[in-house]
Amino acid sequence: MHTIFELQQLIEEAIKKVEYPAHPSKLYEPISYIMRLGGKRIRPVLLLLSSEFFNNDATKAIEAALAIETFHNFTLIHDDIMDNAPLRRGQDTVHIKWGVNNAILSGDVMMVEANKHLTNLDSGVLKNALHCFNTTAQGVCEGQQLDMEFEQRNDVSIVEYVNMIRLKTAVLVGGAMKLGAIVGGASEEDANHLYDFGENFGIAFQLQDDILDVYGDPVKFGKQVGGDIISNKQTFLLLKLKELAQGDDLALLEAQYPNTDYPAKIESITKLYNSYKIRELAVTEMKRSLEIAFTALEKVSIEAVKKNELIALAESLLDREH
Amino acid sequence: MHTIFELQQLIEEAIKKVEYPAHPSKLYEPISYIMRLGGKRIRPVLLLLSSEFFNNDATKAIEAALAIETFHNFTLIHDDIMDNAPLRRGQDTVHIKWGVNNAILSGDVMMVEANKHLTNLDSGVLKNALHCFNTTAQGVCEGQQLDMEFEQRNDVSIVEYVNMIRLKTAVLVGGAMKLGAIVGGASEEDANHLYDFGENFGIAFQLQDDILDVYGDPVKFGKQVGGDIISNKQTFLLLKLKELAQGDDLALLEAQYPNTDYPAKIESITKLYNSYKIRELAVTEMKRSLEIAFTALEKVSIEAVKKNELIALAESLLDREH
Numbered sequence: 001m002h003t004i005f006e007l008q009q010l011i012e013e014a015i016k017k018v019e020y021p022a023h024p025s026k027l028y029e030p031i032s033y034i035m036r037l038g039g040k041r042i043r044p045v046l047l048l049l050s051s052e053f054f055n056n057d058a059t060k061a062i063e064a065a066l067a068i069e070t071f072h073n074f075t076l077i078h079d080d081i082m083d084n085a086p087l088r089r090g091q092d093t094v095h096i097k098w099g100v101n102n103a104i105l106s107g108d109v110m111m112v113e114a115n116k117h118l119t120n121l122d123s124g125v126l127k128n129a130l131h132c133f134n135t136t137a138q139g140v141c142e143g144q145q146l147d148m149e150f151e152q153r154n155d156v157s158i159v160e161y162v163n164m165i166r167l168k169t170a171v172l173v174g175g176a177m178k179l180g181a182i183v184g185g186a187s188e189e190d191a192n193h194l195y196d197f198g199e200n201f202g203i204a205f206q207l208q209d210d211i212l213d214v215y216g217d218p219v220k221f222g223k224q225v226g227g228d229i230i231s232n233k234q235t236f237l238l239l240k241l242k243e244l245a246q247g248d249d250l251a252l253l254e255a256q257y258p259n260t261d262y263p264a265k266i267e268s269i270t271k272l273y274n275s276y277k278i279r280e281l282a283v284t285e286m287k288r289s290l291e292i293a294f295t296a297l298e299k300v301s302i303e304a305v306k307k308n309e310l311i312a313l314a315e316s317l318l319d320r321e322h
Numbered sequence: 323m324h325t326i327f328e329l330q331q332l333i334e335e336a337i338k339k340v341e342y343p344a345h346p347s348k349l350y351e352p353i354s355y356i357m358r359l360g361g362k363r364i365r366p367v368l369l370l371l372s373s374e375f376f377n378n379d380a381t382k383a384i385e386a387a388l389a390i391e392t393f394h395n396f397t398l399i400h401d402d403i404m405d406n407a408p409l410r411r412g413q414d415t416v417h418i419k420w421g422v423n424n425a426i427l428s429g430d431v432m433m434v435e436a437n438k439h440l441t442n443l444d445s446g447v448l449k450n451a452l453h454c455f456n457t458t459a460q461g462v463c464e465g466q467q468l469d470m471e472f473e474q475r476n477d478v479s480i481v482e483y484v485n486m487i488r489l490k491t492a493v494l495v496g497g498a499m500k501l502g503a504i505v506g507g508a509s510e511e512d513a514n515h516l517y518d519f520g521e522n523f524g525i526a527f528q529l530q531d532d533i534l535d536v537y538g539d540p541v542k543f544g545k546q547v548g549g550d551i552i553s554n555k556q557t558f559l560l561l562k563l564k565e566l567a568q569g570d571d572l573a574l575l576e577a578q579y580p581n582t583d584y585p586a587k588i589e590s591i592t593k594l595y596n597s598y599k600i601r602e603l604a605v606t607e608m609k610r611s612l613e614i615a616f617t618a619l620e621k622v623s624i625e626a627v628k629k630n631e632l633i634a635l636a637e638s639l640l641d642r643e644h
Contacts, residue, residue, distance in 0.1 A: 027467040082423040109463040141431040145349040
């Protein structure tokens, strides 16, 4: 089996080798642009790892890994349009650089490119792989829709929120792992266990992200600490606080929403989080998802030692605050 | 074999039977909405017809027909955003009714729905069908990109224009027919001949559309006659006139572009078309494409009598002006 680092190299090399048509250049340049902005390539690496649990030759799964990474980057282009986001990984977003119409269309053709990668898989696994991919892609679209709708609502429940991050983020992690398993030749049962691992790990990862926004080490987090607080983003923490805060505290919270003195706003809301032990509640929720994830992983019928690389990767991803 | 009318019924019934998830309703309602706006269902009908050339059971190709029609309607949603179009078949466009972000996302999930239909095809034809579908979808995106780019240019050549309408419109007609042939069990050669028929027929159809915009019977055309002239749309007719017109005539043409007295503008430019015999040149070009199409159809190795329904359909589609 390859190490995580080797798998990352493998996927980076594969991405570099993909050739898009030269014309129309404005249609294809954004694809190369976003695919080469970098990132940790977590989804394709998890896919390859999952595949290697059942088949040592990770190269057999590379087209599936490219499909997942291409699809993921397509969603980034379209999400950035919808979120009106100017920057992605510190660079101009595609719609800023090429215009909205161009970004819509380049995204569309990326979806086709993702499907082209999938079509290169062995005929024997193709149908299952497509089924998994389509279900995954559909879930991701549903998640983005819910995310947009939640921004217009102020009565979102914790259950609804967790379902939204499940669809928007975790389904793709689960889908990538299931797809890898399918391509590697896993039984349906094992593929589903790996899906469950990925989905629940994905939820834990997103909850951790919500926690780090407030409690992360500013140097190591890589984003502005308190960014979610500033933008009144309805994270697990905020929703939990809204659920628990009473009387004066609730009034204090609501009074902070329009506050443009950001350091004061961050301090004030963090104080509320602390007094209601929101961090601890979020950690408990995160650990609950992790437990489901690791229980599912235990059920995968491969030697325990093979799982170590995945466990190490999962732990390192959750250990980002230190 | 079924008649065109029966195939239209078949596809309408199939479209009605497709069930999209109930939630998130704003994601899926636009899909039902646009799929039920109607239209002639030309692409799926051609697909089913093409399939029946090789296999009497058209129901085997219905999922492919649904894939093509779903994909086509997805492109309409996204094209309408890009073109800033308020109406589609006399009704509000999706982005007007649900907003741009929603329209982007509903379009995205329609692409997934199209792929889900394809995945329901028999494993034996799946890989070829996907390959055909992806190539087609990619071509359509390229066509839309060129169409957008051409709007910003005033040096588009006739060759470029015909290539653009080939990609934007004709590739999907060709792709639908090839897909039908593949699902029906045609040889690769026959499938390619049907592709060639469809693509060249599609080009002829679009050229006919350009001609009808100026010379169509206002009652039967179904669109505003002169609409392309009013909007300075670079059709075959306008590009040909720009190529041929000299001196005063060219100055007269250019002076008309900003004219907001539309009846006068239409009259003036139509007069120029007449004096340079642009209609005749467009008809010649259209007939050239038709000849290529029918030569390709002749090569398809099925009984000549089986082709009659297709020939009748093609002729009726080109006969819209009378």
